[in-house]
Amino acid sequence: MSSNTSTEGLAVFPGVVLSLLAAPPAISLAHGPLLARPVPAGFPSPADDYIEGRIDLNRHLIAHQEATFFIRVAGDSMTRFGIHDGDLLVVDRAIEASDQSIVIAVLEGDFTVKQLRHDSEGCLLRAGNTDYPDIRVGAEQALTIWGVVRWSIHEVGSCRQASR
Numbered sequence: 001m002s003s004n005t006s007t008e009g010l011a012v013f014p015g016v017v018l019s020l021l022a023a024p025p026a027i028s029l030a031h032g033p034l035l036a037r038p039v040p041a042g043f044p045s046p047a048d049d050y051i052e053g054r055i056d057l058n059r060h061l062i063a064h065q066e067a068t069f070f071i072r073v074a075g076d077s078m079t080r081f082g083i084h085d086g087d088l089l090v091v092d093r094a095i096e097a098s099d100q101s102i103v104i105a106v107l108e109g110d111f112t113v114k115q116l117r118h119d120s121e122g123c124l125l126r127a128g129n130t131d132y133p134d135i136r137v138g139a140e141q142a143l144t145i146w147g148v149v150r151w152s153i154h155e156v157g158s159c160r161q162a163s164r
Contacts, residue, residue, distance in 0.1 A: 061151050062090065063150070066094075068150075071113070072086070072089075073085065074086065076131075078129065079129050080129055083113065087154040089113065090152075091104050092148050095148040098116075101116050102115050103115075103116045105125055105144070106142075107135065112135075114126055114135065115128065124137065
């Protein structure tokens with residue numbers, strides 16, 4: 001029996017809650033301007049007043065529209081992998097998961113987001129926070145890889161600042 005609780009459309013694991021948000025038939029993301037030069041994250045440089053064109057987030061974030069879903073995360077078990085509480089994950093079900101992929105896994109009927117690892121002992125679902133245990137998947141357990149996480153979208157202001 002699983003120690004995780006789940007409700008319709010919602011799965012709860014220690015440190016993470018996932019809620020499935022199905023993509024509408026025609027995904028509509030904003031078309032915003034794309035600057036011609038990358039912005040340096042180091043020392044400031046003079047800004048260019050040139051706009052290269054407009055960026056279509058559909059083309060940038062979504063490779064397989066019919067197989068792409070959005071999932072909201074609540075919890076901090078994946079922070080080392082850049083997935084934070086409140087992030088919106090872009091999940092592609094058409095991509096085959098490989099070793100070290102960040103995946104949405106269904107283990108014994110419960111959803112979780114973890115890093116998929118294959119080793120000599122079999123399959124491991126690795127947490128991205130040392131406060132949470134990795135999950136060793138036993139041969140008798142039902143595991144389905146529901147999709148591969150392609151992007152994690154979060155508000156920059158919502159990230160915790162590292163102390164210096």
